[in-house]
Amino acid sequence: MLDIRWIRENPEALDAALAKRGAEPQSAGLIALDEERRAHVTKVQEAQSRRNSASKEIGAAMGQGDTDKAEALKAEVGELKSFLQNAEETERQLNAKLNDALSVLPNIPLDDVPEGADxxxxxxxxxxxxxxxxxxxxxxxxxxxxxxxxxxxxxxxxxxxxxxxxxxxxxxxxxxxxxxxxxxxxxxxxxxxxxxxxxxxxxxxxxxxxxxxxxxxxxxxxxxxxxxxxxxxxxxxxxxxxxxxxxxxxxxxxxxxxxxxxxxxxxxxxxxxxxxxxxxxxxxxxxxxxxxxxxxxxxxxxxxxxxxxxxxxxxxxxxxxxxxxxxxxxxxxxxxxxxxxxxxxxxxxxxxxxxxxxxxxxxxxxxxxxxxxxxxxxxxxxxxxxxxxxxxxxxxxxxxxxxxxxxxxxxxxxxxxxxxxxxxx
CATH class of the missing domain: 3.30.930.10 (Bira Bifunctional Protein; Domain 2)
Known part of the structure; x- marks a missing residue:
């Protein structure tokens, strides 16, 4: 299996190597899958951070007697928890999707391998x-x-x-x-x-x-x-x-x-x-x-x-x-x-x-x-x-x-x- 980090850094090299093997270019599709996965990971991290800070804000609002703000924060935390509960399965699916695409990608020929069709x-x-x-x-x-x-x-x-x-x-x-x-x-x-x-x-x-x-x-x-x-x-x-x-x-x-x-x-x-x-x-x-x-x-x-x-x-x-x-x-x-x-x-x-x-x-x-x-x-x-x-x-x-x-x-x-x-x- 090829390294997705290498593919992100060398998309032209991947497509050129695949062309030598008689295969279609794949870098754009693979990078798009990885971007989707990375964006989801970032969203999860942001949600976790916001959930933690909102939970602390609830205590502060309650201490100040601001029940409306506390209730609004509780509702926000509930939505974040619901998102995070489903986020793990979504991440698993995105990882599997990228892994499946990488798993059928052939290896990269060394430079001294002669180019040819058959x-x-x-x-x-x-x-x-x-x-x-x-x-x-x-x-x-x-x-x-x-x-x-x-x-x-x-x-x-x-x-x-x-x-x-x-x-x-x-x-x-x-x-x-x-x-x-x-x-x-x-x-x-x-x-x-x-x-x-x-x-x-x-x-x-x-x-x-x-x-x-x-x-x-x-x-x-x-x-x-x-x-x-x-x-x-x-x-x-x-x-x-x-x-x-x-x-x-x-x-x-x-x-x-x-x-x-x-x-x-x-x-x-x-x-x-x-x-x-x-x-x-x-x-x-x-x-x-x-x-x-x-x-x-x-x-x-x-x-x-x-x-x-x-x-x-x-x-x-x-x-x-x-x-x-x-x-x-x-x-x-x-x-x-x-x-x-x-x-x-x-x-x-x-x-x-x-x-x-x-x-x-x-x-x-x-x-x-x-x-x-x-x-x-x-x-x-x-x-x-x-x-x-x-x-x-x-x-x-x-x-x-x-x-x-x-x-x-x-x-x-x-x-x-x-x-x-x-x-x-």
């Missing part, structure tokens, strides 16, 4: 690894998986509907191996603390990381009102919700391997074939909580952690800086990592690492205090995929496929596969 305007930062050269026409993952009898879309659809998959045998074990490999690497080599977080959270947790209210249609909610997490970012970031942290404890780095649940309402018709875009999938998430001076460097570090996963798996990839029109709602700057899929003859996103600045910290009221300072500041938060297991499975299948449809096991995964070297029917 993914076609993203900028390539680097390309790593040579593309595999097959002596045969490489197949897509779903062709390989179905031929192996280990990727079953039909049975999953029978019990759950579309965009669910049943993995079996070697491929189920391969996906599990990928998750364990990533967790081990992030905890032992990259300094992240492993967390096993709740998969269901309350409204305020979703609001804190920006999923609510803007993305309600993309989420799943239980009858009891809990939300299924679309990413472990929600649970991990909310660890510090409402806290005041000591700056010396920063950065805090968390990682988790969890199921994720998304309705994919905003992607109707996209990637409906295969395992690429599912309602339920596993992902290793990374979250960092930092001070304001460290968040940019932390983004580069987090991106490198995700890249290292693909380097160790021997998968070709490229890293992109997203343009203003393609960035997520809460991000100030985002690096996408796209892995090469030979079956599609294309690079596809496998990780997205973003710095949110204090956008989420403000929504969660999560702060830190520097040494010897009384004033607190909102924490800066970052999140990134480290990486998505389903897409990593697809990438391994397609890049390590043999002509007979079997899949070679990458060297780093063999210890997690009991030494198995090839997955075959």
């Amino acid at each position: 993914e076609n305007d993203n900028v390539e930062l680097r390309k790593v690894g040579g593309l595999p050269n097959f002596a045969f026409a490489p197949k897509e993952h779903f062709e390989l998986g179905e031929a192996l009898g280990m990727m079953d879309f039909e049975t999953a659809a029978k019990m759950s509907g579309s965009r669910f998959t049943l993995l079996k045998g070697g491929l189920a074990r391969l996906e599990r191996a990928l998750g364990q490999f990533m967790l081990d690497m992030h905890t032992s080599e990259h300094g992240y603390m492993e967390v096993n977080p709740p998969l269901m959270v309350r409204d305020d947790a979703m609001y804190g990381t920006g999923q609510l209210p803007k993305f309600t249609e993309d989420l799943y909610q239980t009858k009891e009102g809990h939300w299924l997490i679309p990413t472990a970012e929600v649970s991990l970031t909310n660890i510090v919700s409402g806290e005041i942290l000591d700056v010396e404890t920063l950065p805090r780095r968390y990682t988790a391997l969890t199921p994720c649940f998304r309705s994919e309402a905003g992607s109707a018709g996209r990637d409906t074939k295969g395992y690429l875009r599912q309602h339920q999938f596993y992902k290793v998430e990374m979250v960092s909580i930092t001070d304001e001076d460290s968040s940019i460097a932390e983004l580069d570090r987090m991106t490198k952690c995700a890249e290292t996963v693909l380097e160790k798996l021997g998968l070709p990839f490229r890293t992109m800086m997203l343009c203003t029109g393609d960035m997520g709602f809460g991000a100030r700057k985002t690096h996408d990592i796209e892995v090469w899929l030979p079956g599609q003859n294309a690079y596809r996103e496998i990780s997205s690492c973003s710095t949110c600045g204090d956008f989420q910290g403000r929504r969660m009221n999560a702060r830190y205090r520097a040494k010897d300072e009384k004033q607190t500041k909102f924490i800066h938060s970052l999140n990134g995929s480290g990486v998505a297991l389903g897409r990593a499975l697809i990438a391994v299948m397609e890049n390590y496929q043999n002509e007979d449809g079997s899949i070679r096991v990458p060297e780093v995964l063999k210890p997690y596969m009991g030494g198995l070297e090839v997955i075959a029917a």
Whole structure:
């Protein structure tokens, strides 16, 4: 969430930033809402002051025997009390109105983020690894998986509907191996603390990381009102919700391997074939909580952690800086990592690492205090995929496929596969 004080002081900067994101100007409307709220607060303060002084004047009038004046003052105090009794609810409504308007406002891109409308305007930062050269026409993952009898879309659809998959045998074990490999690497080599977080959270947790209210249609909610997490970012970031942290404890780095649940309402018709875009999938998430001076460097570090996963798996990839029109709602700057899929003859996103600045910290009221300072500041938060297991499975299948449809096991995964070297029917 953005600071209304900053918006009042920088209305042109807000509207220029929104224009870069392809959004309409909002400063005038937001400032008008804030003016209405501030005017009401001033009116309440004046009424309280007048009520107090009028109450004293009643005693003075009574002492002087001026009953008419005393009665008039009593009537005035009664009107003021009536106003003040309703004023609290009015203030709550005005605050809610302003807060609702601010809560759907996207974050401000950093100055070095390229301006653009969509993914076609993203900028390539680097390309790593040579593309595999097959002596045969490489197949897509779903062709390989179905031929192996280990990727079953039909049975999953029978019990759950579309965009669910049943993995079996070697491929189920391969996906599990990928998750364990990533967790081990992030905890032992990259300094992240492993967390096993709740998969269901309350409204305020979703609001804190920006999923609510803007993305309600993309989420799943239980009858009891809990939300299924679309990413472990929600649970991990909310660890510090409402806290005041000591700056010396920063950065805090968390990682988790969890199921994720998304309705994919905003992607109707996209990637409906295969395992690429599912309602339920596993992902290793990374979250960092930092001070304001460290968040940019932390983004580069987090991106490198995700890249290292693909380097160790021997998968070709490229890293992109997203343009203003393609960035997520809460991000100030985002690096996408796209892995090469030979079956599609294309690079596809496998990780997205973003710095949110204090956008989420403000929504969660999560702060830190520097040494010897009384004033607190909102924490800066970052999140990134480290990486998505389903897409990593697809990438391994397609890049390590043999002509007979079997899949070679990458060297780093063999210890997690009991030494198995090839997955075959």
